[in-house]
Amino acid sequence: MSIQHAVLGLLQEGPRHGYDLKHLVDRYFAPDRPVAFAQIYATLARLESRGRVALDAVERAEGPDRRRYAITEDGRHELVRWLDEPLAPEPHLQAALFTKVVLAILSGRDVTAIVDSERHAHLARMRELTALRRSAPVPIGLLADYALFHLEADLRWLELTAARVDDLRTNLKLSTEDHP
Amino acid sequence: MTTYLAAAPTPVERAAPAPILVATDLKKRFGRTEALRGIDVTIGRGEIVAVMGPSGSGKSTLLHCLAGILRPDAGTVELEGRRIDTLGETERSKLRRSSFGFVFQFGQLVPELTALENVALPLLLDGVSRSDAEARAADWFPSLGIEGLEHRRPGDMSGGQSQRVAVARALVTGPTVVFADEPTGSLDSLAGEQVMELLSAAVASSETTVVVVTHEARVAAYAHREIVVRDGRISGVVAA
Ligand SMILES: Nc1ncnc2c1ncn2[C@@H]1O[C@H](COP(=O)(O)OP(=O)(O)OP(=O)(O)O)[C@@H](O)[C@H]1O
Ligand SMILES: [Mg+2]
Numbered sequence: 001m002s003i004q005h006a007v008l009g010l011l012q013e014g015p016r017h018g019y020d021l022k023h024l025v026d027r028y029f030a031p032d033r034p035v036a037f038a039q040i041y042a043t044l045a046r047l048e049s050r051g052r053v054a055l056d057a058v059e060r061a062e063g064p065d066r067r068r069y070a071i072t073e074d075g076r077h078e079l080v081r082w083l084d085e086p087l088a089p090e091p092h093l094q095a096a097l098f099t100k101v102v103l104a105i106l107s108g109r110d111v112t113a114i115v116d117s118e119r120h121a122h123l124a125r126m127r128e129l130t131a132l133r134r135s136a137p138v139p140i141g142l143l144a145d146y147a148l149f150h151l152e153a154d155l156r157w158l159e160l161t162a163a164r165v166d167d168l169r170t171n172l173k174l175s176t177e178d179h180p
Numbered sequence: 181m182t183t184y185l186a187a188a189p190t191p192v193e194r195a196a197p198a199p200i201l202v203a204t205d206l207k208k209r210f211g212r213t214e215a216l217r218g219i220d221v222t223i224g225r226g227e228i229v230a231v232m233g234p235s236g237s238g239k240s241t242l243l244h245c246l247a248g249i250l251r252p253d254a255g256t257v258e259l260e261g262r263r264i265d266t267l268g269e270t271e272r273s274k275l276r277r278s279s280f281g282f283v284f285q286f287g288q289l290v291p292e293l294t295a296l297e298n299v300a301l302p303l304l305l306d307g308v309s310r311s312d313a314e315a316r317a318a319d320w321f322p323s324l325g326i327e328g329l330e331h332r333r334p335g336d337m338s339g340g341q342s343q344r345v346a347v348a349r350a351l352v353t354g355p356t357v358v359f360a361d362e363p364t365g366s367l368d369s370l371a372g373e374q375v376m377e378l379l380s381a382a383v384a385s386s387e388t389t390v391v392v393v394t395h396e397a398r399v400a401a402y403a404h405r406e407i408v409v410r411d412g413r414i415s416g417v418v419a420a
Contacts, residue, residue, distance in 0.1 A: 119397070123401060126397060126398065152398050155397045
């Protein structure tokens with residue numbers, strides 16, 4: 001997962017506390033493996049030092065975390081850049097792709113555009129691997145095959161997700177309610 | 181593993197080939213279904229182009245319009261600068277035999293004929309004598325790895341073998357364009373790869389052009405580029 005981009009995406013609709021962000025990240029982007037609070041705070045600190053988020057308010061109350069962060073113009077630009085630009089196609093992209101697609105769905109963006117640009121990048125890489133496989137020694141050829149099958153699997157998942165997007169949109173609404 | 185595979189051995193960029201098949205603003209409806217809603221494509225000589233997109237998006241309809249199997253309701257199709265969408269049925273069927281080769285998902289071989297007779301069939305229909313046609317057909321068997329199967333009937337061959345016979349039949353007339361609709365759809369990965377290797381080799385040696393509809397990315401990776409059809413239109417960033 002690209003936790004920085006997940007956090008930026010979650011801040012699009014309005015400022016949030018680190019505490020909420022942690023639960024939203026777990027819920028939407030890391031349902032299988034919750035992130036540590038420390039990781040969220042470290043991410044916010046990094047984003048703040050790069051000017052992508054800014055401290056929005058510090059509430060004087062009890063509780064673990066009363067600092068609220070807001071996305072900046074730079075942060076919005078970075079998010080759009082990351083969403084629009086295809087990832088470098090290598091196997092094991094799943095986590096970053098997953099983050100991208102969930103963010104696109106949550107924020108009402110055109111998922112098919114993401115699918116098309118990822119597919120284009122994937123196929124360009126797959127053409128290289130197909131050519132490489134013809135000329136390479138056997139072990140490299142086998143690795144190329146391995147990579148080809150994994151990249152294909154990414155695309156199949158993306159296409160399935162794009163085909164289901166209306167359904168997903170109805171069932172995936174951004175909310176902090178009903179988390180445990 | 182990324183590092184081992186980092187370097188691309190061959191440049192993937194190619195000079196833009198001369199256009200051979202050009203379609204503009206193709207539209208086709210079936211009753212209330214608008215299968216094609218205005219499609220422009222230009223395909224160059226010697227190119228392999230993959231047509232991708234969701235089920236029902238219009239890929240087969242596009243292929244059939246490009247190949248003169250269907251007449252579009254609107255728009256034009258030109259082969260080597262000549263309008264083919266306006267030709268009558270007889271002329272289109274002649275053109276299909278002389279200029280095009282076809283491979284479909286299920287080989288569509290004639291079940292009563294042997295493999296050799298199936299491959300020879302397009303030549304016979306074109307007026308070539310039986311002995312010449314069978315001699316030319318026989319030349320394809322060794323290079324497609326189906327030597328020895330000449331006298332089998334389709335029912336006595338595996339799917340992969342039948343599909344290679346279908347590839348031979350598509351290539352035997354030396355077509356300008358081969359149209360393939362899910363040619364690997366009924367095959368396992370290895371057999372599918374062999375079919376694509378054969379098609380690419382044929383293209384590389386004879387400047388044949390291939391338009392292949394596929395939903396498999398590994399198959400599309402044999403193409404020089406992809407066209408994505410969505411809801412009867414060309415989609416996205418790749419319409420170049
Ligand atoms: N002969 C026909 N009569 C009526 N409707 C048709 C006919 N052929 C195609 N259609 C419709 O036109 C649309 C496009 O069909 P087409 O076969 O081109 O899709 P496709 O992209 O090839 O799909 P698939 O990947 O499932 O093969 C579909 O809605 C289909 O139902
Ligand atoms: Mg089809």
